[in-house]
Amino acid sequence: MTSADWPILYRQYLAQLQSRADAALARGGFDHLVVPSGTLHYQAFDDRDYPYAVNPQFKTWLPLTRTPGSWLVYTPGTRPRLVYLQPRDYWHVVPQAPAGYWTEHFDIVVIRTPEEALPHLPAAAGCAILGEPQSALGDYVPNNPQAVVDYLEYHRAFKTPYEIAMMREATRRGVRGHRAAERAFRAGASEFGIHLAYCQAAGQDSEELPYGNIVALNEHGAVLHYTDRGRLPPKPARSFLIDAGGSHGGYACDITRTYAADAGDEFQALIDAVDGAQQALCAQVRAGIDYRQLHLDAHLALAAILKEFGVIKLAPEAALATGVSAAFFPHGLGHGIGLQVHDVAGFAASDAGGTIPKPEGHPYLRLTRVLEPGMVVTIEPGIYFIDLLLEELRQGPHADAVDWARIDAFRPYGGIRIEDDVVCTDGEPLNLTREGFAEA
Template sequence: MTSAQWPILYRQHLTTMQDRAASALARAGLDHLVVPSGTLHYQFFDDRDYPYAVNPQFKAWLPLTRNPGSWLVYTPGARPKLVYLQPRDYWHVVPKAPSGYWTTHFDIVVVRKEEEALQHLPADPSRCAILGEPQSALGDYVPGNPAAVVDYLEYHRAYKTPYEIAMMREATRRGVRGHRAAERAFRAGASEFGIHLAYCQAAGQDANDLPYGNIVALNEHGAVLHYMDRDRLPPSPVRSFLIDAGASHDGYACDITRTYSANSGDEFQALVDAVDAAQLRMCAQVRAGVDYRQLHLDAHLALAGILRDFGIVSLSPESALETGVSSAFFPHGIGHGIGLQVHDVAGFAASESGGTIDKPPGHPYLRLTRTLEPGMVVTIEPGIYFIEMLLEELRAGPHAAAVDWARVDAFRPYGGIRIEDDVVCTDGEPVNLTREGFAAG
């Protein structure tokens, strides 16, 4: 799919957004949807602002991610309106005039001061569903985030439109470029910090553009699930490399993780290859009607089988899952929804009216419990880790004898393994956006 098709896909996407908004407003008995883009936040006891993060409810409608102080207004039956803040300012770069294929679908009003937006919002705030953070309040327009509206919109956000999937493909293209550069830097002996810089350069995005902070971990640091320190000097010797890093495009994210051994012929690389093969089989399970909770439990069985095959544990996969031994080596969930946010919303939603689908007992960190349906995009990220704290608990527990601790000690200096792809559920074969991206070069 080429960028030439994006205007058509966007028009279809906007129609979907209008239909969803109309249904949500009807449920709440309200007339207008009003969404601020968000505001700048300033650090406590300082005059420096935090990096701006756009309101996801705003960027769901249009590809604007750097425009604080703007507002979206939608009244069913009317064209959506964008109140676009373009301040007079010589301290900062002023946003350019709105342009692009999306602009023809909006009534656009440009204002120079934040308070000028008030005259372009609906007359009666009490008839509005105002979705945003408290800091975005303007006059009587105070975000109330009515549950009937938020629950409905967030539930349906799990179903990505073809336009959204196209944006995620573009984000993936950037992410793959970064990952290839990061592996080259690792092979060349760079530090974690140097690898991070190589990634950002290749992806064309810095820390404020990326959808989340890069996890760049050498050796034992791979056992820290959200490792963010980025040492300035490489360890000696360098044994392994785990990178969990994404990229963004027009508000949409990709989320990719890869793991490498410094020695492509050693046993740790063989373990990486085994996890990679299992991960591909898990990706093939992303099909309509599959309970994501079961996919998570099946992942435990597959990983426990690998642990047994490599002589790390002696239990059967079923026993390793039942006793919690597998959780000592795979302590997080198999993945999550992804789209406008890396950990996309409504992962536990029972219905468009709210409610919660519980996680499997003993698996508190799973972020998605819904049954997969066409249009959903999820990550699949199994891992095997050698985490000191969890290993200590396992050694002190009743199943310590089921672990070959000499084998654990042999793998401990490598930290851990995680392989992660973004996968689209369809009405047929799943579409692996990440593997597509790597195959395209």
């Protein structure tokens, strides 16, 4: 993509965004949409602030992520307005003046103090104000009307070409980080050292990355959200699981890979089997597919692998029905992704609200909608050897369905997860992650 493409894609995206906002405001009976960018949070009994996170409803409109105290105003039939806080400050870096392909579509007002925004906001009584309570300014207190939020969040699942392009850029960052992290692992680095190598290659630190990096060696791979990052490498280093992403203009990528230290050992063969199953699941990201069924299909595929490797003795269908497969694959298959890593409205029945239930016995699934063109989802099956869940399995009625000697052989490796970001289209799915690795 060339620089000439961005203005065209953004203009098309903004037209779609305005159309959605028009419908959402009409649904809620409001005249204006007002969105604060958010403010800094401070720690209790201290003057230290938490890392600033922009309001997702604000960055929906603009590729701005580090502008606290600003406001977005939209009234149907008019140009959107950006009230941009550029304070006079010598303690901190002041946000640069607005620039880029998007600015020609906005009326931009620069203010020097937060209170200067007030004359540039419409009468509060007719506004749908989307934000957190501490963003309140005078009469402008976020009311987050449910009808407006439901409509906007439901339709945010359908990504435009502009948004896919933003996610491609985020993926390029993530892939650079992943390749550097694997090299660091092969060179014998610690979890902390691998994390630093990732950040250096991705060009982003913990405040810019879309989520905290999971960098796990050996048995730490069995901790689903492991973030301790040991300072010394284990001896020996058997395996490496990394779940880490990147950001671009407020959009995220979410990538997980698992590696064995010895490409010839059985754990590498198990990784290869999970990778094959993962790619088959990615190929099923098609319009009309119920994501809940895809999740259950993942259980069947992973149970078949466990049986093939002698870990369980049950047929896949029995492993799913009895809950044995959940002891090795306890989380959901994936989630929507875009402006947020775990994007909103994953359970939405319609743009008027309501929820689609999760399959019984699968409480951690984050997406239950039927897939449609434009949706971007993660596909992240995994097999783990988690002491807590294995102990529960050993004490339960299906203990004899497991070969415990095989469990002991794999336990020191922790676990396996493979994750890609996949776009549902009118035809073949588009795997942004595999595309990114191939390009690199």
